[in-house]
Structures are given as C-alpha cells and as structure tokens.
Amino acid sequence: MIPVLSRFLAGALLAALSGLATADCPRIVSQSPYISAALDWLARGHCIVGVSRYDTRDLPRTGGVMDPDAEALAVLDPQLVLTSNWAAAEAMQKVVPAGARLLQVDGFASLADAEAMLRRIGEASAVADLDARLAVWRRDWQAAAAAVGGQGRRALVLSACSAMPYSFGRGHYVGDAFAAAGFVVVESAPRLRHIRPGEEIEDLLSAVDVLDPEVVFSLDRKDAEQCNALLGLLPVPVIHLDGANFFHPGTGLVAGFAELADKLR
Template identity: 70%
Template sequence: MKTRLLFLFRTFLAGLLLAAGPVAAAGDCPRIVSQSPYLSVALDWLGRGHCIVGVSRYDRLFDTLPRTGGVMDPDAETIDLLGPDLLVASNWASEETLRKVLPAGARLLRVDGFTSVADAENMLRELGRASGAPDVDVRLAAFHKEWTAAAAAIRGEGRRALVLSACEGSPYSFGRGHFVGDAFVQAGFDVVETAPRLRHIRPGEEIEDLLTAVETLKPQVVFSLDRATAAQCSALLGILPVEVVHLGGENFFHPGAGVLAGYAELAQKMKR
C-alpha cells in the first residue's frame, strides 16, 4: 500500500513539475537541467533556453521552472522526475556528487568558465556543442571578435585598478586568475590584486577593510561592481582616497557574453 501511495505521489509531483515550465520540443533539443545560474544565462545566449526544464534554487532568469537544489547540493529526486537528457553543472560541484544524481541515460557536462575570458569562451563552446546549439562555432567566432574589439577600445593604458564587489555582504576583490580580473586586464588595466582569483576583505583576513586594501595594493582607480539587488554599498567606498567607478556587476558576474554590455558601460564611464 505504501509503495502504491509513493508511486502515485511521485507521478502527481512529476506532473506538477513538468507543468511549471515549457517542455523542450522533441527532436529540437535535449531536455536540460541547468545546475548553476551562469550556465542558464549561457544556454539562453546560445539559443537553448527553451531546452531547459529545471534550474537550481539560485536561478533568477528562469524563475518559473522547477528547482533542482543548489549548485553544491543537487536534488536527486527532482532531477530524476524531470527526466533530463543533459545535466550541466559548474565544476564547483564534484563529479562524484553529480554522478550520484545523474539519471540513467542522461549525460553530464561539468564546466568552469571563471578563470579568464578565454575560459568563458571555451565554456560557451562546450555548452553549445553538448546542447546541439546551431552554428556554435560561428557564434563564438563573432563573440571573440566583438569582445576583443570592445576591450581594446577602452584603453586602460596600464592604470592600476582594484576591482571589487563591495555592495552586498563582505567585500571581495578579483585577481587576474578570475574571469572578472582578466576582463579588466584585457581592457588594458593593471589589476593590482595579488590573490590569484578572489580575496575576501574582512576582519581576521590579511587585508581587513577597503582602506587597507587601497593602502596595500595602491590602485589608481577602484571599480565597484554593483548588484541591482544590493541594498547599499560599503560606506568606506565613499571615503577612499582614489577615484571610484561604479559598474553594473550583473554584466561581469556571469562569465560569457554579458561582458560585452560590461565593456560598453565601462567605455562610457571612462570617457567621463
């Protein structure tokens, strides 16, 4: 009896999940579960947004689709009920964790994209090929041409730059081994953060606050990447003894084609 009730409940839940969002058209593309928000953004740019049938709890782009757990703690039962052909995930989650929730017959793609702009290109290419996106190589060739031209037009001219996220939670800065830091290097800036990828700026760390960061790293300009949802920025930004330039962080936080909008805003700010 219990087994029968469980079967009926799972069938009912599956119906609810599938009704919550559009179903990928058979023959057009695989059914995809995207286990990280930046991968959803990338798939949408690749023209495969309509293939996505489930997303992580952090996803804001596809807010009507079923939730499949977190980036690091995927929900095996929900993923199984959605019956994906392809599970795409960040390599922040271990392959062992992802294999445990991968339904029989489904493919797994773990990608990065966060180490550089070139790495983001590779991530887009892998996603495009795995999802059967049309003309992915042509699209990526055009993207490469556009972002390199946009970066060159900014003319950072070697200015020492500290790139921060300081408007939500504890501040942190981006190094050259992170997509954000590399994006500013490609635009001609000398990114001064010495940590390879990220540095958390908070009490108890090597650099405890923003004033100390500026005194230690000696930037000529500070770029603050601001989230649209942030309630307020660190008060210390207003008293830093260097120029502070605010930019929309959403254009940089998701590695991929959004950097074009980021570069466009950066070019406008630099003209001023």
C-alpha cells in the same frame, strides 16, 4: 513502490513540461544561474526544464550546486544536467538520473576559460552555429575591450555590495577582462581575495593603501540593499558598474566593456 498519487503528479508535471523543450534540443537542467545565462546566449534557454534554487526563472527547482535534489531531478527526466565543477563529480553522479548526461564546467579562470565553457555547453546542447556564434562574440568583445582605453592605469576591481567585499586577481575571469581592457590589475592574489577582519587586508581602505590603485571599479549587484560604506571614503576615484555584465562569464562582457568605456568618458 511509488504511491499512485505521487506517480500521477509526477506524470502530470512531465506532461506540463513537455512543451518547454523542443525536438531540436535536449531536456536540460541548469544547476547555476551563470549556466542558464550561457544557455540563453546560445539560444538554448527554451531547452531548460529545471533550475537551481538560485535561479530567477519560473521553472521547477532542483536544489543547489552543492546539494542537488535527486528526487526533483528524477521527476524532470533530463537528458543533460549542467553544473559547476565546484560540486564533487562523484556526488553529482549519484543524483543524476540514469541515462542523463552530466557535464561540469568552470568558466571563471580567464576569458579563454569562459569561451571554453560556452563551447562545451554549446556542443552538449547541439548548437548548430556554435563556431559562428563564438567567432562573433570573440570579435565583439575584443573590439569593445580595445575601445575602453585603460592606458595601463592601476585598477582595483571589487565586489563590495555583499556581506564581505572581495577583489579580483588576474587568475579570475573578471581580472582578466579588465587586463584585456588595458588596465594593470593590482590585486596580487591569484584569483580572489576576501577582504575582512583577520585577513591580510582587513578593509577597503587598507586594500587601497596596500595595493596602490589609481582607480577602483565597484561591480554592483542590483539586488544588494547597500554597498560597503568605505567605498565613499576611498582616496581614489571609484567607478560603479553593473556587476551582472561581469558575474556571468562571457554572456554580458560586450555590454560590460561598453558601460566601462562610457563611464571613463
């Protein structure tokens, strides 16, 4: 039995949140920042009533991708819970409130997968002009990619501003994006390679030696205190880009290509 005070607080919270989602969209919980970014791009950001602990927006927290908070979800009374397919479907079904729809998406496998992710989220959140939005996005990113002019240069694409650097292969959205911009992505791992001691490639110098790129692209995180020191010692050009345009599939791609073209000029 829920205590009277707890019931009162839950009711008060729901009343306070009632204005966040309007009649034209469902009450949505987003369990990942990249899903929140997709909802913003789809003009469904105002439908979000709860977010994961990793999100920066000022909304109630509902745990993480792998450990959602069942009590927080129940209080928010969502109609749609969106999360990554990294979480086990059976575990998610146990914590999603009765009557709420659970939708798990990916988006990180390729550009086509990113578009499929945007479409699934758009359909689930009742975006009326979804086809038109996706058509414009596809046209714009293809034009922006063509303007980059990679010219078949061998490229190593890294995220080196975290605890351990990793590189992107063609089986990842980022690798596919750089291939679309005209580069030959040299990473041979199918999706991601973690570069760290004890692995086949132990550091960034070894990565350049083994994979033989003509240029290295570093996707930087604004919140990172520092990037890997070896970036400054690599014997090939290193071009730094705003990682935020690539870490969230689809939503920042046009801006990412525009910055890439500008840096190459």
